[in-house]
Amino acid sequence: MTDEADNAAASAVSRSKYADSLDELIESMVEVELDALQVADKSALDAEYRNQLQRRVIAALRARDQQLDPKVLLTSALELWAERP
Amino acid sequence: MRFQFSRSGDDGLPVIPVVPDHRLSTIEGRNGIGKTLAARILEFVSGEQPFTALPKAWESFCNDLGLLTVTIDGLPGGEIVRCELDSSNWRGRSEADCAVNPGDAFINEKAAAWEAVRGLVQVRRIAGDEGLGETLARTLRETSFFARDRDRETSAIVDELGAQLGELTDDIVSVRVGGHVEDIDQYRLASRELDAATTKADDAASAQERAVARLEEHKAIAATLTVLPELLLEHSAASVAYAKAEASVRAADRKLTDFGRQQVVNAENEARINWLVSRLPSRMRLLANTRVEEQAAHAFLKAEARLSDAERRRRTQEADREISKLDEENKSGYLAGTIREAQQNIEGELRAMPKAAQQERIATIGRDIRVFELADGIAARRKQLEGVPKPDEVAERERAIERLRNERARLGALPDIYRRTDQKQKLVDDGLSELIDLRGAADEGQAFLDANERATAARTEMLSATVALRERQAAIETAIGLEADLGLGPGSSRTDDDDDEASDSPETPLLLTADQMAERVSAWVSRTGDNIDQRASRAWADAVKGSAPLAARIKKCESAIVKAVANLSAEAAVADAERSASDEALEARAAAQDRAEDAVATWLDRLGDAVRSLHHEAGPWAPYRAAVDRVLNRVGLRGDAFADLVESPPRPADLLREDDPRCVAILAATQGVEAIEEIAGEIEAAAARVRDQWSNTANYLYQFSGELSTRYDDSPFDAKSMRAATGVHLTKWAERTITALLSSPELRAELFNGSELVTFNMSDLTVSWTESATNRKRRRPIEAFSSGEQVFAYTKAKLELLRELRHGTTQVVVFLDEFGAFVARDRFAQLVTYIEHDALGTIADQIVVTVPLSGSLEQVRDGATLANLKPELFDPPGYVVIPARTE
Numbered sequence: 001m002t003d004e005a006d007n008a009a010a011s012a013v014s015r016s017k018y019a020d021s022l023d024e025l026i027e028s029m030v031e032v033e034l035d036a037l038q039v040a041d042k043s044a045l046d047a048e049y050r051n052q053l054q055r056r057v058i059a060a061l062r063a064r065d066q067q068l069d070p071k072v073l074l075t076s077a078l079e080l081w082a083e084r085p
Numbered sequence: 086m087r088f089q090f091s092r093s094g095d096d097g098l099p100v101i102p103v104v105p106d107h108r109l110s111t112i113e114g115r116n117g118i119g120k121t122l123a124a125r126i127l128e129f130v131s132g133e134q135p136f137t138a139l140p141k142a143w144e145s146f147c148n149d150l151g152l153l154t155v156t157i158d159g160l161p162g163g164e165i166v167r168c169e170l171d172s173s174n175w176r177g178r179s180e181a182d183c184a185v186n187p188g189d190a191f192i193n194e195k196a197a198a199w200e201a202v203r204g205l206v207q208v209r210r211i212a213g214d215e216g217l218g219e220t221l222a223r224t225l226r227e228t229s230f231f232a233r234d235r236d237r238e239t240s241a242i243v244d245e246l247g248a249q250l251g252e253l254t255d256d257i258v259s260v261r262v263g264g265h266v267e268d269i270d271q272y273r274l275a276s277r278e279l280d281a282a283t284t285k286a287d288d289a290a291s292a293q294e295r296a297v298a299r300l301e302e303h304k305a306i307a308a309t310l311t312v313l314p315e316l317l318l319e320h321s322a323a324s325v326a327y328a329k330a331e332a333s334v335r336a337a338d339r340k341l342t343d344f345g346r347q348q349v350v351n352a353e354n355e356a357r358i359n360w361l362v363s364r365l366p367s368r369m370r371l372l373a374n375t376r377v378e379e380q381a382a383h384a385f386l387k388a389e390a391r392l393s394d395a396e397r398r399r400r401t402q403e404a405d406r407e408i409s410k411l412d413e414e415n416k417s418g419y420l421a422g423t424i425r426e427a428q429q430n431i432e433g434e435l436r437a438m439p440k441a442a443q444q445e446r447i448a449t450i451g452r453d454i455r456v457f458e459l460a461d462g463i464a465a466r467r468k469q470l471e472g473v474p475k476p477d478e479v480a481e482r483e484r485a486i487e488r489l490r491n492e493r494a495r496l497g498a499l500p501d502i503y504r505r506t507d508q509k510q511k512l513v514d515d516g517l518s519e520l521i522d523l524r525g526a527a528d529e530g531q532a533f534l535d536a537n538e539r540a541t542a543a544r545t546e547m548l549s550a551t552v553a554l555r556e557r558q559a560a561i562e563t564a565i566g567l568e569a570d571l572g573l574g575p576g577s578s579r580t581d582d583d584d585d586e587a588s589d590s591p592e593t594p595l596l597l598t599a600d601q602m603a604e605r606v607s608a609w610v611s612r613t614g615d616n617i618d619q620r621a622s623r624a625w626a627d628a629v630k631g632s633a634p635l636a637a638r639i640k641k642c643e644s645a646i647v648k649a650v651a652n653l654s655a656e657a658a659v660a661d662a663e664r665s666a667s668d669e670a671l672e673a674r675a676a677a678q679d680r681a682e683d684a685v686a687t688w689l690d691r692l693g694d695a696v697r698s699l700h701h702e703a704g705p706w707a708p709y710r711a712a713v714d715r716v717l718n719r720v721g722l723r724g725d726a727f728a729d730l731v732e733s734p735p736r737p738a739d740l741l742r743e744d745d746p747r748c749v750a751i752l753a754a755t756q757g758v759e760a761i762e763e764i765a766g767e768i769e770a771a772a773a774r775v776r777d778q779w780s781n782t783a784n785y786l787y788q789f790s791g792e793l794s795t796r797y798d799d800s801p802f803d804a805k806s807m808r809a810a811t812g813v814h815l816t817k818w819a820e821r822t823i824t825a826l827l828s829s830p831e832l833r834a835e836l837f838n839g840s841e842l843v844t845f846n847m848s849d850l851t852v853s854w855t856e857s858a859t860n861r862k863r864r865r866p867i868e869a870f871s872s873g874e875q876v877f878a879y880t881k882a883k884l885e886l887l888r889e890l891r892h893g894t895t896q897v898v899v900f901l902d903e904f905g906a907f908v909a910r911d912r913f914a915q916l917v918t919y920i921e922h923d924a925l926g927t928i929a930d931q932i933v934v935t936v937p938l939s940g941s942l943e944q945v946r947d948g949a950t951l952a953n954l955k956p957e958l959f960d961p962p963g964y965v966v967i968p969a970r971t972e
Contacts, residue, residue, distance in 0.1 A: 018228050018822065022235070022782065025818045029778045030771075032812055044756075044763050050771075053764070057771035061239055068242055070249045070768075071708060077764045078712035082719045 027058050049084055053077055086159040086206065086896060086931055090123060097151030098122055104933055105957060106159040107968040108925055109917070112935045113945050114964025120935045124900035127208035130155060130168045132199065134184035135210065138226035138790075138797070147175045147183075157206060160896060166202055167191040179234070207894045211883050213904035217836070217870035220883075221823055222794035228822075229786030236779035243772045250765045253705050256698035257762050265755060268684045269740050275674070275681035276741055282667070282674040289667035293660035299618070300653040306613055307650055309564045310643040313606060314636040316564060320557040321599040327554040330547035334369075337540030338362050354523050361520045368516055369544065370596060372509035373551035377559065379506050380552070382495050391503060397496050404493045411482045411489075419479040421470045428467040435460040444734065461736070469675070517541070554596055561602060565609040603635050610642060621649035685737045692751065693734035695758045700731045716761055722753040730754055785815050793850065793867060820847045827852060831885035835878040836870065838863070877912055881919060888928050899929040905937040917969065938963075 034054055038047045045053075056076065060068050087106040100119035104112070112120055125135045125146075136143035150172035157166040170188040190197045192205070215223070383389070392400070416423045435443070435456055443460070446453040454462075521537060597605065614625045628641030699706045699713050706713060717727055730750060739747040791798035823845040827837070833854075837843050840854035840863075853864045870879065884899065891897050904916065913936075920932050939945060942960050949956035949967045957966045 018231070021818070021822070022228070022232060025814060026235075026775060026778045026782065029781070029812060029814045030774045032814065033774055033778070043767070044759055045767055050767060053767055054771045054774070057768060058775055061242060061772060061775050064238070068246075070246050073246075073768055074250065074253075074765060075709055075712045077768055078709065078716050078761065081760060081764055082712070082715035 023062050027055075030054060030058065045081070046084070049081060052080060056080075086157055086898060088123070088127060089156040089158075090119075090126070091154045091156070092152055097153060098146070098149045099962065100126065100153070101962060101964060102959065105966050105968075107931070107933075107966070109920060109932050109969035110934070111967045111969075112933060112964055113938055113967065114935075114942075114959075115938050115962070118962035118964060120964065121210075121902050124208070124210040124902050124933075124935070126150075126153070126155060126170075127898070127900070128210050129184060129187055130170075130190075130199075130202065131206070131208045132184060132203050133209070134180050136180055137230055138223045140230070143180050147172050160205055162205075162895070164192050164205060165194070166197075166205060167194070168202065181234075204894055206896045206898065207890055208898045208900065209887055209890070210900040210902050211880060212902050213876070213880065215903075216876055217827075217832075217879050218867040219794045219796055220879075221826060221867065222790040222797040224826065225786045225790035225793065225819070225822075226797050229783045229790060232779050232783035232786060236776060236783050239772065239776040239779055243769060243776050246769045246772055250769055254762050254765045257695035257758050265685075265688050268681070268688060272678075272681040272685045272737060273741060275678040279671075279674045279678040282671045286664075286667040286671040289660070289664040293657070293664040296653065296657040296660040300650065300657045302616075303618060303646055303650045303653055306617065307643065307646045310639055310646060312564055313561070313639050316557065316561045317599075317602065317606065317636065320554070320561055320597075320602050323550070323554040323557040324597075324599045324602075327547070327550040327596065330543065330550035333543040334365075334540065334547045337536065337543040338365070340536045340540070358520060358523050361516050361523075365513070365516055365520075365544070368509065368513045369548055370551060372506070372513050373548060373555055373596075375502065375506040375509045376548075376552055377555040379502050380556075381559070382499060382502055385495055386492060386499075392496075392499060394500075397499060401493055401496050404489045404496070408486050408489050408493075411486050415479050415482050419476065422479070425467055425470045428463045428470075432460050432463045432467070435463070440733065444732070455734070457734075457736070465679075513544075517544070551596065558597055558602065561606065565606060606639075607635060610639065614642075617646065618649040618653060620652055621645040624648070682737045685740060688755075689735040689737060689739075689751070692755055692758065693730070696727070696730045696734075696754055699758070699761070700727065713761060716764075717754070717757040720753045720757040720760065722750055722757055726750040727754070782815060786819070789819055816847050820845055829882075829886065831882040832879075835882035835885070836875065877916065880916070881923075884924050884928050891928070891930075896931070897929045898931040898933070899924075901932060901934045904934055921969065 031051070031054070034050060038050060043050065057073070060073055088104040090100045090102055098119065099117065100122045101112070101114070104110075104123060114120055128135045136146055150170065153170045153172075155168040155170065157168075158164075160166070168188060168190050174188065175183040186199060190199050190202045192201060212219075379391075383391075386392070386400075416426075435447075438456055443455070443457040445456055447456045447459055448454040611629055614622060614629055617625055624645035625642055628638050628645060631638055631641070633641075698704055699717075701707065714724065714727075718724075726746070727750075729747075735747070735751045735754075739745060739751055742748060824843065826832075827843045827845055833840055833843060837852075837854040838856040838858065840857055843852060843854045845852055849866070850868075851864055851866045852870075853862070855862050869875070880901070887897065887899065901916070901920075904913070916934070920934075925932060940948075942958055942963055942965055945965045945967075946956045946958045949965065952970075954967050954970060956968075959966070
């Protein structure tokens with residue numbers, strides 16, 4: 001995204017008094033979707049790990065004042081998988 | 086405060102030129118002259134975005150407003166604010182961003198920040214035609230646009246993630262072919278079945294070869310038995326002839342001896358003559374042997390006379406050329422053999438290369454082929470070619486080559502044979518000459534000479550008989566497999582060529598009598614009986630045991646062997662059929678194994694690429710190496726095993742034993758690569774889920790705002806399907822949000838009888854509350870709040886909601902827009918009274934009420950004049966400003 005677009009997005013957020021409420025709503029809906037998905041699909045990744053990873057991604061997307069870095073996200077996801085009990 | 090709107094030309098959306106400075110005024114004017122737009126522009130420069138829920142109006146605002154200057158004066162501090170707007174600068178920017186920074190601002194002709202302008206004055210517009218339903222709908226519509234922005238923003242991030250992670254996982258994504266465990270099982274099973282089929286085919290081939298060999302052996306015995314009687318007869322006749330010739334020689338010698346004794350010879354000569362006479366038969370036999378050998382060689386070489394050295398060289402060279410020619414023809418005619426030979430050479434070179442070099446690409450055939458793969462492929466094909474039978478012409482050429490090599494060997498042996506024959510001939514000649522000399526010296530009479538001539542003739546005859554006997558003897562011994570004993574073959578030179586007189590004592594009789602030969606043949610028949618087929622052995626044994634003549638016994642043996650040949654022929658046919666069946670089964674198993682191996686090889690090839698990609702120091706995974714190592718460690722792949730897989734890519738054979746460390750490492754690497762790829766994919770999927778939920782939310786809120794108010798009922802989404810698509814979370818959120826909006830103190834006071842609890846029901850779009858005074862429960866649909874009374878109350882509530890605004894700015898101006906309905910319902914005076922007493926000075930510093938034109942401009946102006954209200958007429962564009970009486 002361009003700087004201008006970044007600013008615009010930030011402005012839009014600041015203009016919605018429901019931003020936090022919507023973020024929480026989205027998080028809860030994603031959790032529901034993921035729970036349903038994990039019953040249906042056959043991922044090699046276990047449910048707990050996927051939930052944790054989903055939460056990290058949500059947090060990264062919600063922290064919109066920081067540039068989301070795929071490298072950081074992937075590294076942390078790999079380490080999380082390696083460290084899981 | 087006075088608000089002036091000016092532009093240099095006539096272009097642009099129409100907007101009224103001025104809003105005069107009155108604490109409370111009414112603007113009554115024609116439709117379409119820009120009264121509402123003026124209010125919205127002033128909201129806009131106040132930092133609000135009045136078009137958030139109106140995308141089409143915003144688009145028109147951006148495209149058509151043009152250059153516009155807004156001047157604000159009459160502020161308490163005497164400041165003059167100038168705002169210069171250029172809508173062409175807003176294109177491509179978000180409406181929220183444009184509201185934050187709509188153009189250039191000046192205070193007292195000095196450039197100023199928008200925050201400074203907004204600290205001096207804030208303008209709000211309250212629409213009289215916007216009831217509770219519309220307000221709720223607008224709020225949700227604005228929220229839906231916010232959600233839409235988040236959807237777009239998240240979507241861009243998902244795209245970026247997809248691009249970056251996709252590039253990263255390009256080399257490892259294909260490892261996930263799925264079902265590789267089943268592929269391994271299939272490959273192992275196919276390999277085991279191939280091994281079993283190979284063993285069975287080998288056994289069948291051996292059995293068939295044994296059966297054929299046994300059959301050929303018996304056929305040869307049968308053939309020998311067929312010719313033996315005739316050969317024995319011929320040998321017997323030759324033996325008789327030889328005995329007769331030998332008797333003639335002895336008689337002639339005796340005659341000569343008798344002549345000699347009649348002469349006066351000294352004792353020394355007598356002894357010498359006797360010795361020579363005694364040696365002559367032996368010398369004759371030795372000469373006969375070498376002549377037989379020479380004749381056999383000549384017969385093989387089809388030579389009628391001795392070959393000169395030049396002729397032998399010529400024929401040797403010719404044989405060499407012919408052998409080379411046949412070899413070349415076989416190489417081209419027997420492609421399997423030629424290719425196999427080339428394969429052995431190439432494979433040997435490839436296998437001899439260093440380990441590291443074996444990983445290098447050596448060819449490109451659709452894909453890159455590595456050295457070890459080429460070597461494996463050649464080995465596999467070579468194995469297949471081993472079973473390809475030789476064509477008949479190839480076998481024929483090979484036999485011809487064998488014959489030529491024998492011819493060449495015999496040509497090479499000829500000088501030695503010639504030398505020995507000449508040597509034996511010389512011994513005979515010298516002996517005879519010496520004998521003649523010794524005797525001639527004693528007697529020169531004609532009688533002696535005649536006797537000597539007869540003796541010479543007898544010896545010549547004996548030589549012929551010897552040769553004939555040797556030939557018959559050789560024929561029999563060849564038939565019964567004793568060729569080597571005869572010294573007739575190339576390279577089997579005899580040692581009796583050194584006619585050492587002292588050692589000339591033949592250990593084996595070179596010439597056999599008929600009885601001796603019969604004895605030898607009988608022995609052969611007995612020996613052969615030990616080896617013949619079991620089913621014929623009894624009949625054979627009976628034949629051998631009998632006391633019948635040899636020829637008769639041979640005849641019986643022949644009968645026995647013919648039956649054995651018939652049995653063995655049938656068995657050979659069965660063995661041949663079994664061999665063919667085994668070969669076919671082997672071929673099918675090999676094909677099945679090839680297919681199973683191909684499936685595994687494809688997967689392993691991809692795994693090899695993935696492992697190299699993960700390991701490459703300069704590759705895309707280099708920054709993640711530590712994290713990748715941890716994942717691989719977690720699945721049990723140690724660093725050295727990982728490096729080994731990179732150094733020596735996995736091959737199907739590694740998977741044959743599940744306890745093989747390489748197999749264990751390959752399976753762990755597969756699990757690790759799959760996990761890494763899934764993790765990368767899951768990150769993108771997780772972000773996509775967030776994006777999708779933003780999209781669902783935006784669409785749902787957009788649609789739901791249309792349900793709340795017909796003014797916003799432009800949703801392209803079907804209400805039922807939207808509700809079905811969104812879960813209970815979203816509808817509950819909307820319900821809670823609307824309930825919170827309705828529960829503001831201002832609304833509860835104005836609309837809900839001061840109720841402590843107001844709730845909104847999504848299912849029927851109704852509001853429920855309990856009157857605090859009567860404790861009576863009330864329930865009303867949203868659209869019921871559009872009655873005049875309710876709109877008035879709602880307007881009061883909305884004004885109350887602005888009360889806090891005055892704390893952050895110097896001046897607050899409120900436009901009460903679209904209040905024509907109030908005029909029509911005679912509630913205008915009620916509204917003005919409320920404004921004068923409860924709003925002016927507490928909520929707003931200046932209030933402007935806009936209403937539609939109730940008559941002609943002049944009538945309105947004159948009416949106000951008559952009421953002493955000092956109206957101002959602005960025509961064009963056609964509106965009258967009427968200050969309130971209170972001024």
